[in-house]
Amino acid sequence: MAFDSLSEKLQNVFRNLRSKGRLTEDDVKAALKEVKLALLEADVNFKVVKQFTKSVQERAIGSDVMNGLNPGQMVIKIVNEEMVKLMGSETTELLLKPSNEITVLMMAGLQGAGKTTTTAKIAGKLKQKGRKPLLVACDVYRPAAIDQLKINGEKQGVEVFAMGDKNRPVDIAKAAMEHAAKGGFNVVIIDTAGRLHVDEEMMAELVEIKENIEVTETILVVDAMTGQDAVNVAGTFDEKIGIDGVILTKLDGDTRGGAALSIRAVTGKPILYVGMGEKLSDLEQFYPDRMASRILGMGDVLTLIEKAQEDLDEEKAKKMEQKLKKAEFGFDDYLESMNQMKKMGGISKVLGMMPGIGGAQLSQIESAIDEKQMARVEGIIYSMTPKERSNPSILNPSRKRRIAQGAGVDIAEVNRLVKQFEQTKKMMKQMPGMFGGKGGRGKLG
Numbered sequence: 492m493a494f495d496s497l498s499e500k501l502q503n504v505f506r507n508l509r510s511k512g513r514l515t516e517d518d519v520k521a522a523l524k525e526v527k528l529a530l531l532e533a534d535v536n537f538k539v540v541k542q543f544t545k546s547v548q549e550r551a552i553g554s555d556v557m558n559g560l561n562p563g564q565m566v567i568k569i570v571n572e573e574m575v576k577l578m579g580s581e582t583t584e585l586l587l588k589p590s591n592e593i594t595v596l597m598m599a600g601l602q603g604a605g606k607t608t609t610t611a612k613i614a615g616k617l618k619q620k621g622r623k624p625l626l627v628a629c630d631v632y633r634p635a636a637i638d639q640l641k642i643n644g645e646k647q648g649v650e651v652f653a654m655g656d657k658n659r660p661v662d663i664a665k666a667a668m669e670h671a672a673k674g675g676f677n678v679v680i681i682d683t684a685g686r687l688h689v690d691e692e693m694m695a696e697l698v699e700i701k702e703n704i705e706v707t708e709t710i711l712v713v714d715a716m717t718g719q720d721a722v723n724v725a726g727t728f729d730e731k732i733g734i735d736g737v738i739l740t741k742l743d744g745d746t747r748g749g750a751a752l753s754i755r756a757v758t759g760k761p762i763l764y765v766g767m768g769e770k771l772s773d774l775e776q777f778y779p780d781r782m783a784s785r786i787l788g789m790g791d792v793l794t795l796i797e798k799a800q801e802d803l804d805e806e807k808a809k810k811m812e813q814k815l816k817k818a819e820f821g822f823d824d825y826l827e828s829m830n831q832m833k834k835m836g837g838i839s840k841v842l843g844m845m846p847g848i849g850g851a852q853l854s855q856i857e858s859a860i861d862e863k864q865m866a867r868v869e870g871i872i873y874s875m876t877p878k879e880r881s882n883p884s885i886l887n888p889s890r891k892r893r894i895a896q897g898a899g900v901d902i903a904e905v906n907r908l909v910k911q912f913e914q915t916k917k918m919m920k921q922m923p924g925m926f927g928g929k930g931g932r933g934k935l936g
């Protein structure tokens with residue numbers, strides 16, 4: 492999952508800090524040295540790391556930390572704040588003209604970065620917002636890219652403008668503008684050609700499009716998994732053609748996080764969106780604060796809630812909320828909620844965003860929702876009496892033994908399920924607005 496390895500290292504550092512009652516200057520310095528190492532290993536740009544640890548140290552030492560009640564927490568808070576700053580503090584929105592004008596987005600990037608996929612993802616997002624986008628296939632060197640765009644455009648219900656591979660990209664783009672004006676489109680998204688490496692011809696082509704068409708935003712798509720290479724590519728593109736923002740793809744597979752943490756600081760350009768998977772719905776707005784809490788292992792409740800609100804069945808959620816409030820949440824509801832989570836795009840995605848859930852807990856709950864496990868879980872739950880299902884607190888050893896026998900499983904499995912049930916219940920209480928718990932952002936410390 493995204494940032495796992497960096498996150499784990501930082502959490503170790505913080506655990507040590509928190510375990511100390513008072514912190515000396517040396518404690519802080521030692522901890523920051525570890526933070527520095529973790530960031531370097533995560534492939535964060537060297538200069539960025541140096542500046543980052545310097546800022547944290549200056550603030551941490553000599554501030555209230557030394558006299559503070561919770562010095563460890565204070566340091567974590569400072570690290571968190573500096574990390575948010577590093578990624579640009581505020582969310583940068585895509586710049587769109589008013590709906591009665593045509594916004595032109597030019598998508599650029601190296602081959603394989605995810606440009607074509609992302610182009611279609613953006614079109615879907617804008618369509619959801621009530622815009623009428625037109626996709627333009629300007630990658631004339633790879634006929635497959637044109638087909639791919641057509642297929643993705645169709646999936647998104649968005650028209651794709653293509654003229655085959657015999658015309659020059661700039662001419663296709665010009666023709667697309669005319670088509671857009673006639674057809675009442677208000678966003679034109681140009682998918683340009685990528686290359687394996689930065690090369691002059693590609694740059695010249697992009698510059699030519701920009702010279703002939705009024706491009707509103709030039710968006711660079713880079714692959715997060717390439718770490719510092721992504722940062723360098725962003726620097727070069729900005730220098731040669733000028734970019735307005737970056738989309739970082741494949742963050743779902745990026746355990747290190749180096750690109751996400753360095754790109755803004757090195758290039759000065761904001762991250763607009765992040766790609767979180769291959770599906771056309773896997774594109775998320777980039778929130779520096781949420782990203783920092785994710786990296787620091789504090790979960791990302793807000794993103795989760797947004798996702799939940801898009802996907803959840805409101806009726807059922809309301810009922811669940813009532814039950815949680817009245818402490819009536821039982822095993823039937825547990826099954827229901829597991830199904831809900833499955834609908835929300837996979838349990839690991841959902842749980843990975845929760846504060847305080849990780850490692851062992853995560854894999855336990857995750858395994859419970861895996862298809863095969865799910866059937867076993869159902870078997871166990873259906874071996875309970877209705878009373879046991881609605882009031883799990885009465886489950887004593889002899890009842891558990893009977894249930895295990897009924898479901899044909901080991902009693903250890905029943906115990907495991909009961910434990911998962913308790914954890915899930917607790918977890919859902921933490922999700923504000925979703926299953927009705929009070930919850931809130933992950934707290935520091």
Ligand code: GDP
Nearest residue numbers: 602603604605606607608740741766767768769
């Ligand atoms: P292009 O050459 O830059 O146009 O790249 P494509 O759009 O063809 O994408 C290359 C590969 O990356 C495809 O297999 C995509 O499904 C995959 N991909 C794109 N974005 C993401 C993402 O955010 N996460 C993951 N896991 N895969 C992605």
